[in-house]
Amino acid sequence: MVFFMALIVKKFGGTSVADADCIRRVAGIVADDYAEGHDIIVVLSAQGDTTDDLIEKAGELNATPSRRELDMLLATGEQVSIALMAIALEKMGLPVISLSGRQAGIRTNSDHGNARIERIDVERIKNELDRRTIVIVAGFQGVDKFDDPTTLGRGGSDTTAVAVAAVLHADRCQFYKDVEGVLTCDPRKVPGAQKLDEITYDEMMELASLGAQVLHNRSVQMAKRYGVELEVRSSFEPRKRGTIVKEVTNLEKTRISGVAKDTNTARIAIIGLRDEPGIAFKLFRVLSKEKIVVDIILQSIGRDNSKDISFTVAKSDLDAAVTALENQKQALGFEKLDVSDTVAKVSIVGAGMMTASGVATMMFEALYDAKVNINMISTSEIKISVLVHEEEADRAVAAIHRKFFED
């Protein structure tokens, strides 16, 4: 798509603005697009490791600072980025203004550290754009009803970019990353990884949840809800078309959009559960009470009127899950737990994949050829995941990728 006089939101992460040279390079990208006649809003993260450095400074004084004060502290990071970017664009003789989350009208609830955007008062941004001013907005932050700075938590700057694009009906929201777009696989692991031209929101979210962390799911979800067209571009090749993320892609054929690996997973097998109604409900209630999210679930018939249930959790939740289950051993009435944290989840993602025959077969064939043993299998509308041994995961990814993309 070619835009004439479009409104474009461009988001750059912390490494893209880490120092003066980086900032000048981003300013150049912005200036080029502005020169083509577009209205430009730039959303920035804090420079490099600034946020971590600030958290460390707070930690020296207090291991458990209030989230309100931590937000006061962290909100300065993006304010520095946006002011410096504006100063760099002024140097190029361009009309520009930087706006903190508050000045940009980003109103949130008071859940400090993980605030939700409630509305955006766009008056100020609109006025600036009307004057053909380039608007630089601080990502990751807003202000609550008490007029206190808040931060949006993980993926916050991406969320800011999508939210601003949504309320202003921007023509596109571009994310500049250190990759050329969304790839079919991790390029550090699979040399044949290919850039996708287009991908749907759902596929993007599946890929993200599988460890291919290009865009945070929260922002993709919001983009889907408000129909904001996203584009992932390389900050090193800014003129090159990246990957478009939208509701429906133009490709009609069933396709696989990527292969991903997630090693942040552990498997728990509960052996010898009583086979009675409601036992699964009781079991998973124990875990949800502890806020443990369960991923793949597999149930199998055991011996002697008992059954086994296996499931995966995030590695960081493993100990808590085991403790919670052992505490309820009597109530749940199981024989024993079998735990493994040397597993990895390997998945293929693709829209409409499950309706096409043969995709699962091709995947399992690839794994069989590569002599990778499958522990568990899970499927959804746009994803097939298998649990394999951690040490076999890379081999599994490479084999599947070869089968679908390189053969």
Add this chain to the structure above:
Amino acid sequence: MVFFMALIVKKFGGTSVADADCIRRVAGIVADDYAEGHDIIVVLSAQGDTTDDLIEKAGELNATPSRRELDMLLATGEQVSIALMAIALEKMGLPVISLSGRQAGIRTNSDHGNARIERIDVERIKNELDRRTIVIVAGFQGVDKFDDPTTLGRGGSDTTAVAVAAVLHADRCQFYKDVEGVLTCDPRKVPGAQKLDEITYDEMMELASLGAQVLHNRSVQMAKRYGVELEVRSSFEPRKRGTIVKEVTNLEKTRISGVAKDTNTARIAIIGLRDEPGIAFKLFRVLSKEKIVVDIILQSIGRDNSKDISFTVAKSDLDAAVTALENQKQALGFEKLDVSDTVAKVSIVGAGMMTASGVATMMFEALYDAKVNINMISTSEIKISVLVHEEEADRAVAAIHRKFFED
């Protein structure tokens, strides 16, 4: 004076909050006063060299950034300080909240980089104090009618402290410095320097303008206008009484409050000016057009119906002054300029000094004994200044101090 349940504003400079240890020490001082039952407002500067570092970062990108964006950048410095201080006080289990200039209701005009406080909306601070919360306010900053951060320029944090103390009718505004109070002389130069118990606003301002930069004149002026009692204390001996600055001091006898030296001065002598009406006016108009502030002025009769006028300017204005005068040489009709930048101004300051006989005589006697040659003399209600050779200035200060304070 002993305060029962007073409202105290405490201001700490950048070196007092430079790192975690410093912040903890200040937090201890604040906690002690809070424990005595006082309501406490703390005004802080940015940590250590933060402001200079930020200016340098901007300078890498643009030698002449807009003041608006520079203020966006600089305002982050104090926000970091106040958040960290709040986090340190939280660790001690105390109720505390940090407020940026904007959150504290400090409304200024839009003269970025040198903004004037127009009013303070005290609602938020009052509400917090009512709940017995310690309020930490960012110095040096406010917000203008466009909701953009502004900075107050030189001495800005001191000004914030006095302004907040004024509108809230604080019982005292305490400045913690790296000296034990206002001294009669620079202790690095004169070992016999003594701490003053009390000093008037006017004396304080004269001392400040003479290079004894304890408090910025802008803040002292404001304190005088609104009758805010100031106290200069040592941050190293926080429990020790410092110097009180107020309208009228209790001491009735004529006294000298201090001896000060200012080496940021240069002398210009205009030789052979036509002795005609209005020549002084024309001369100083040339300088005021260039915004050059003239200090001591001396006029003397020259030869042949001409006269000489000598005056001092700040060293940084010397070149501009000489250029401006040379450009108008024809119009002004003088013979030549004689310039010296190796001079220093040495002054004694004291309320009601000029009405007491003998003070000037004592000063000149001290200089005579020390064999210091006097270039120019200037007097005011509370000050006597002499211009001497730069190299003799320290000897002059020591001699005068000995005469008045140590004999």
